[in-house]
Amino acid sequence: MLEKTYLADANKRASGPYNFADYLKQYQFSIEKPAEFWAEQAQALAWYKPWDTVLSGDLVQANVRWFEGALLNVCFNCVDRHLVNSANETAIIWQGNEFEQVKYFTYAQLHEQICRLANVLLSKGISKGDRVCIYLPMIPEAIISMLACARIGAVHTVVFAGFSAESLQSRIQDTQCKLVITADEAVRGNKSVPLKLNVDLALKNCSSVTTVLVIAKMGAEINGQHEWEVDYRAAIADADINCPCVVMAAEDPLFILYTSGSTGKPKGVLHTTAGYLLYTTVTFKQVFDYRLNEIYWCTADVGWITGHSYMVYGPLANRATILIYEGIPTYPDVSRCWQIIDQHKVNIFYTAPTLIRMLMRSGNEPVQQTKRSSLRLLGTVGEPINPEVWEWYYQVVGAEHCPVIDTWWQTETGGFMLTAFAEVTSLKPGYAGLPFFGVKPALVDNAGKLLMGENSGNLVMAQSWPGQMRTVYGDHQRYIDTYLTQFPGYYYTGDGALRDAQGFFCITGRVDDVINTAGHRIGTAEIESALVSNSQMAEAAVVGYNHPLKGQGICAFVIPKQGVIVDEALKETLLKEVVQHIGAIAKPDIIYFVNNLPKTRSGKIMRRILRKIVEGGAIKDLGDLSTLAEPDIIKELLALR
Ligand code: WTA
Numbered sequence: 328m329l330e331k332t333y334l335a336d337a338n339k340r341a342s343g344p345y346n347f348a349d350y351l352k353q354y355q356f357s358i359e360k361p362a363e364f365w366a367e368q369a370q371a372l373a374w375y376k377p378w379d380t381v382l383s384g385d386l387v388q389a390n391v392r393w394f395e396g397a398l399l400n401v402c403f404n405c406v407d408r409h410l411v412n413s414a415n416e417t418a419i420i421w422q423g424n425e426f427e428q429v430k431y432f433t434y435a436q437l438h439e440q441i442c443r444l445a446n447v448l449l450s451k452g453i454s455k456g457d458r459v460c461i462y463l464p465m466i467p468e469a470i471i472s473m474l475a476c477a478r479i480g481a482v483h484t485v486v487f488a489g490f491s492a493e494s495l496q497s498r499i500q501d502t503q504c505k506l507v508i509t510a511d512e513a514v515r516g517n518k519s520v521p522l523k524l525n526v527d528l529a530l531k532n533c534s535s536v537t538t539v540l541v542i543a544k545m546g547a548e549i550n551g552q553h554e555w556e557v558d559y560r561a562a563i564a565d566a567d568i569n570c571p572c573v574v575m576a577a578e579d580p581l582f583i584l585y586t587s588g589s590t591g592k593p594k595g596v597l598h599t600t601a602g603y604l605l606y607t608t609v610t611f612k613q614v615f616d617y618r619l620n621e622i623y624w625c626t627a628d629v630g631w632i633t634g635h636s637y638m639v640y641g642p643l644a645n646r647a648t649i650l651i652y653e654g655i656p657t658y659p660d661v662s663r664c665w666q667i668i669d670q671h672k673v674n675i676f677y678t679a680p681t682l683i684r685m686l687m688r689s690g691n692e693p694v695q696q697t698k699r700s701s702l703r704l705l706g707t708v709g710e711p712i713n714p715e716v717w718e719w720y721y722q723v724v725g726a727e728h729c730p731v732i733d734t735w736w737q738t739e740t741g742g743f744m745l746t747a748f749a750e751v752t753s754l755k756p757g758y759a760g761l762p763f764f765g766v767k768p769a770l771v772d773n774a775g776k777l778l779m780g781e782n783s784g785n786l787v788m789a790q791s792w793p794g795q796m797r798t799v800y801g802d803h804q805r806y807i808d809t810y811l812t813q814f815p816g817y818y819y820t821g822d823g824a825l826r827d828a829q830g831f832f833c834i835t836g837r838v839d840d841v842i843n844t845a846g847h848r849i850g851t852a853e854i855e856s857a858l859v860s861n862s863q864m865a866e867a868a869v870v871g872y873n874h875p876l877k878g879q880g881i882c883a884f885v886i887p888k889q890g891v892i893v894d895e896a897l898k899e900t901l902l903k904e905v906v907q908h909i910g911a912i913a914k915p916d917i918i919y920f921v922n923n924l925p926k927t928r929s930g931k932i933m934r935r936i937l938r939k940i941v942e943g944g945a946i947k948d949l950g951d952l953s954t955l956a957e958p959d960i961i962k963e964l965l966a967l968r
Contacts, residue, residue, distance in 0.1 A: 331714075331731070333721070333754040340750040341618050350751050350761075356765035358790070363767060365393070365793060368609050369810060372601075372644070373408050373800035374399045375574055382791065387816055389798075389807045391791040392578050393602035397930045400477035400572035401581060401604050405643035406441060407572065409434045409709050417648045420622070420671055424514050434646070437474075438567050440467075442570040443563040444475035450566070451538040451557070453506055455480030455573055456781055457584070460504040460536075462486045462522055462631075465653040466512030468542055468559070469629045469720060470639050472508045477581060480573040484583040484595070488513050488520060489632025490910040492528035494593075498585055501595055503535040508559070515735040516658040517543075527553070538723035577601035581801045584632055586738040587850035588809055589821070589840040595800030596632075603741050604640060606794030610742040610763055611641030614732060615704055616749040620700070621674040624650040624667070626682060630740040633708055636794075638678060641742065656682055662693035665724070669697050676724075677706035679846035680716055684876050687719045694723050704749055706732045709846035710878040711834050717756035733757035737820065737833050738848075739810065741794025745766070745824075745890075756834045761837045765792045770826060775814045783825035785838060787817035837880075840934065844879050847912045851934075854915065856922060857908035858883055858901055868924050868932045869915065872941040880916040882941045893920045917941065918968050928956045940964045 337346035344350040357364040362381035379396030396456060396847035409416070409545040421430040432440070443478050453459060459481045463469040469485070472641030476483040484502050486495050489631075499507065506529075512519040518852055523541055531554075540559040578599045578608045585593040611617060623642055627633035629651075642649050650671055656664050664686065686693070705725050712733055714719075717925040721731045731754060746758040754760075762768050771777055795818065799806040813819045823835040837843060840851040851869040858867040866886040881926060885901065886895055898918050925933045939949050946965070952958060 328361065330624075331718075332468060335730070335750045335753050336846065337750055341616050342701050344613065344748060344751050345362055347751055347753075350748060354762070354764055354916060358767055361765050361790065365605070368764075369605055371612070372404050372605055372911070373610050378577060378601075382611070385792075386791060386811055386818055389803070389811050392648060393599075393791075394577035394605075397577040397601055398574050399577070399601055399604075400478065400575055401640065402441060403476045404573045404608075405474060405477075405640060406434060408436050409646045410438060413650070414438075415648055415710060416646070419467050419470060419644065420648065422650060422652045422671065424516070424658060427671075428653075429547075430467065437471070439568050440471045440563070441474045441478055442568050443566040444471055445478045445570040445657060446561045447540070448475060448481060448506065448606060449481060449504055449570070453479065453481050455575075456482065456580070457506075458482045458484060458502040458504040460484050460486060460499050460502070460507045462496075462507060462509045462526060463542070463629070464487060464488050464515075464520070464522070464544075465629060465651050466542070466544065467651070468510075470651070473582070473629075473635070473639055474643075474692045478570060478572050479675065480575055480579065482582055482584070482684045483578045485635070486585070486629050487628055487910070488522055488880065489628075489630070491524040491907055492719070493527055494910060496529035496532060497592060498595075499529060499533045499536060501585075501592075501832075502583055504533075505535055506538045507694060508540045508542075510544040512545045514545075514829070516655040516860070518648040530555075533559055537575075543854065575600045578797070578850055582635065584635060584738055586632070587841055587848045587853060589850060590849075590852050592804075593853070594805060594809070596796045597743055597798050598633060599797050599799045602793030602795070604644060606742045606792065607636040607641035607702045608644040610746075610791055611637060611647075611872070612645050612746055614734065614743055614746050615675055615706065617642070617645055617647060619646065619701070620648065621923040622650055622671055623647050623675045624652070624671075624673045624677065626652065626656070626676075627662070627676040627708075632741075633677075636742050636848065640967050651683045652877070656686065659688055660693065661689040662696060665697035665699055668702060670698050672701040674701055674703045675706065676702060676704075677708065679709035680707055680712040680846040681710065681876065681878055683716050683720050683724075684708070687716060687723075688876070689725050699726065702729050704732060705729045706734060708734045708736070710843045711836060712757065714756035714838065715841075719922070720755075730754055731756075733759045737834070740792070741796065744788070744792075745834070755827075755831055758827070760831055760832045763792075765790070768824075768832065769817065770824060771814050771817070781826060781828045783823065784835070785814070785834065786824040786832070787814050788819045788820065789817055791818075837871075838962065842869075842879050842881055844874070844881055845877040845914070848869045849881070849909070849913045854881065854883065854905060854913050857905045857913070858885055860908060861901060861904045863887055864901070866924060868934065868937055868939045869936050870941065872938055874916065877916075881913070882919070882937070884914040884921050884937055886921055921967070923957065923960045925960050925964065926956050927954045930956075936964070940967065943968060
């Protein structure tokens, strides 16, 4: 790895922490006196009633609670409170697939749309605590829907529009949603995705849903094909423009977002009101040093946590102007992102390494034909960024004057955990950086022994932070088993990391059976169960492998049942199976048909061997093979390449 460091220029900083010494001092305070630190930070929000206790409970008992006794509303904080001075400032710039498709929403207009929709939700019988599913493309209504739920205390669960009808169904069933908000179609590049059709399929087995609000994006008539169907636009046109915010308790649920883990079905990660909002608000402001009136563009989809924390909640609570883009980065050509930056004078661009790698492959010319002079800061999230890619982002995209802020965090953490701070900490390509305030990372070995100093191991957190998930929806034991049991007293991240002599962290990737492909998290178990749901398959093992563009590619080893003819058509069938059960993002890049899998004598699949096989490792690289039940399998596997 290149060991280059870019020094911070504290003169460029607009708000605290003002320099590195300031960071160190505040960090120390935040770790030693978390309750005092977070009580001070809580001034960033508007509260109806202050808290009685800042922090109670702990990681051992899995009962952490922040700001108990306090009352507030998330929508009020993200919208209403800005109306006093900034009603006519732009809240959202929506850029559609085509250049001329642009819409602006001021904070006042956003407020009106939210109130109208909140009234529609109320009229459909939705009230505090009810779950609402949002299955929408990147259109302003996605944000309006989230905030309308927050306004009346309904708990939203956003499902990424790329997920299949089956995935949508299992999420609706798990949360027992009463209402779904969707659109007739999503448009991405030259493709259209039939969202409404997927909802119809999903609802064949979801008795909890009583209303589906459909946005007629493509102009199709919503004429109540089913009795639960309602035309979104017609309904909000008739709705009242006033709707009071429901007063919420600090620990009332705000949303549920599904994410993949090592085993079983995706988990419904539950975030609550006060801690989550405070954490996203403060991290957004301090890490990016956000300045009022700056245009901020986060390329994440609203269906992922980044689209929640750093497209909607954190930025809007800071009264930011956010840009959202419905299309794809390569439409009509690979310079589209940079053109959008010029067109809308974007100051902060926050994206994933997979996109940077893809655009980097097209060379410098498509970037350099644009100006990008408005850019002040570049951010990255979702997967490790290779130092060469970091350098290209810094030098070519940012023309060497924008700090590249690598932010490490997870759906479960709610917000940034390990990160650079703009113009405060020095930048080390490939390193996510230092802990945010109140975050106490540690490294442990597999036996749970704490590793000190320059070292590498399993990344854990030794202390709670306000943005921490509170439970797995409907299954608190699963929350305890997944995150808090492996290393008692610590929150377990599932990531490996190394720490250098200065305390900077470099994330080395997942150490569990989760694949991070093109910035998306998929569990190997989910893909395996989709593959074996095909009646011709006996068994499947899926592993991630190094992929030049996607970070990790997906490779499946499948054992067909006796007598099944193995051909290209079978491969196609299996790919379709994965698309149907999960969605196109989970499609394997490689499928190998095999007669056997490497297993231990107790029957556990030895995935590390499979990973090495796909990555082209020699026999000597395969590690200890002595526990293999049938050593001959290695010959068969090596012959695959
Ligand atoms: C990975 C996305 C390296 C990591 C916000 C983590 C990263 C998983 C980074 C969470 C980063 C995220 N550097 N790896 N800056 N950011 N990851 O839940 O493996 O979709 O555990 O949240 O992405 O993915 P999730």
